[in-house]
Amino acid sequence: MQTKTSRMGHKPLALGLIVLAAALVAAGVLSRRSVAEQVKEASTPVVPAVSILPAGQMAGAPIDLSARIEPWARAPIYARVSGYLKSWNVDIGAPVKSGQTLADIETPDLDQQLLQAKAELATARSNLTLAASTAKRWQGLLTADAVSHQEADEKAGDLAAKQSAVNAMQANVDRVQALQRYTRLVAPFDGVVTARNTDVGALINVGGTPGSELFVVSDISRLRVYVNVPQRQVAAIKVGDKAELTVPERPGKTFTATVQSLSQAINASSGAMLIQLTVQNDSRELLPGGYASIHFDAPQSTASLSIPPSALIFNKAGTQVATLGKDNHVVVKQITVGRDLGNVVEVASGLDKGDQVIANPPDGVATGDVVRVAAATANAKAKP
Structure with missing residues (x-):
């Protein structure tokens, strides 16, 4: 009875050993397969994605640059004669026509110079008349052999000298009279008075240095726009190209500017080329001297x-x-x-x-x- 029971107890143990052995065999097979697959993958070259x-x-890259606006024509009006401002007729912002009087200058010193020049001219003419009659009489005496050729030549030379003196005095009178025409300051072209730096009674001196102008007249019906384009972008811009112009005082509004000329030289200090554009300003919305932004739509490269x-x-x-x-x-x-x-x-x-x-x-x-x-x-x- 005990022998039969012992045999029955050993059966589960044997079965467990068999299962364990089978598991070990399976694990070994799977491990060998995994290693083989890894070796195969390592030996296969990787194709990069x-x-x-x-x-x-x-595509043409747009160009956005800052620019400055200048009037089409700007004329600072300086005094050509000294004196006192007698009156002025236009103030800043006033439109003017070509030849319109801006102001009158009173010139007492110049008036006296003209009187003196005329008096000297009258004296020179009197001397010329006397020298002419004297030379004529001596020429007659020379014909009658009453005087020598030397004496007759001296009188003829004196006549020529007196004639030259008259010409010089006449030129001096003409010069002073020409200066008198500058006592009236006039507008050189149609435009707007953008500056007035004088007033009635002010002492006027002859000058031409910046800041001493009495008036400034600007033509703002059309404006010039100046922009410095970097060297690497100048090839994309040519005469006749259109550009969009914007100014900070007119937000959301654009104006069309046209490339008028290129300086054809690179500034050594800035590495840029100066380009001039023009823009119509009939509505007077653009202000000369102001800052602007320029946008170029560069053409597509072929x-x-x-x-x-x-x-x-x-x-x-x-x-x-x-x-x-x-x-x-x-x-x-x-x-x-x-x-x-x-x-x-x-x-x-x-x-x-x-x-x-x-x-x-x-x-x-x-x-x-x-x-x-x-x-x-x-x-x-x-x-x-």
Whole structure:
């Protein structure tokens, strides 16, 4: 009875040992399979995933610059004669016509100079008349051999000297009379009086230094706009181009300006070229001397292509980009960079329109390498 019971107790133990052995065998098999798969994966080359995009046509980058506004014509009116301001007829902001009187200057000293010049001219004419009659009489005496040739020549020379003196006195009278015409200050062209720096009774001195002008007349029906364009952007601007002009005192309103001329020289200190634009100001909304902003819509480039900066490869061979060729094989191309515009780079040469550029080239990529196009890029490319 005890022997039968002992045999029945050993059966579960044997069964457990069998199960344990089977588990160990299975674990060993699975471990060997996992190691084999890892070895296989390690020996298989990894194909990098890349994103691609076509080399697009270079879009013209807009140019925004600050500018200053100047009148089409500006004439500071200075005194040409000394005296006292007798009266003025126009004030600042007043429109004037060409030739209109702005002010009158009283010139007592100049008046006396004119009287003196006329008196000297009268004296010189009297001396000329006497010298002419004397020379005529001596010429008659010379014919009768009553005087010598020397004496007759002296009288003729005196007549010529008196004639020269008359001419000089006449010129002096004309000069003073010409100065008297400057006692009346007039507008040189149609415009607006933008400054008046004198008043009745003020002492007027002859001057031409900045700040001593009596009036300033400006033509503001049309304005000049001056802007300094950096050297790398001057090629995008030419005579006749249109630009949008805005001023802070007219928010939300734009004016059309036209490029009239380029200075054709780069300023060495600023590295920019001075460009002149014109803008009509019939409504008088723009103010000369003010600050403005200029916006140029640069034309689209037909020869250059653009790529993102991340697509550039820099190495000892120079600047390159990786493109996607046939059967997902990489083709590395040498390029020449035109301009770096920040978010895009202009490619001057080396790429063809429609090339599939790898936007994120792997390190050490070379021609012939195989890559895999990322699913997100493929889906984006498939969308219209």
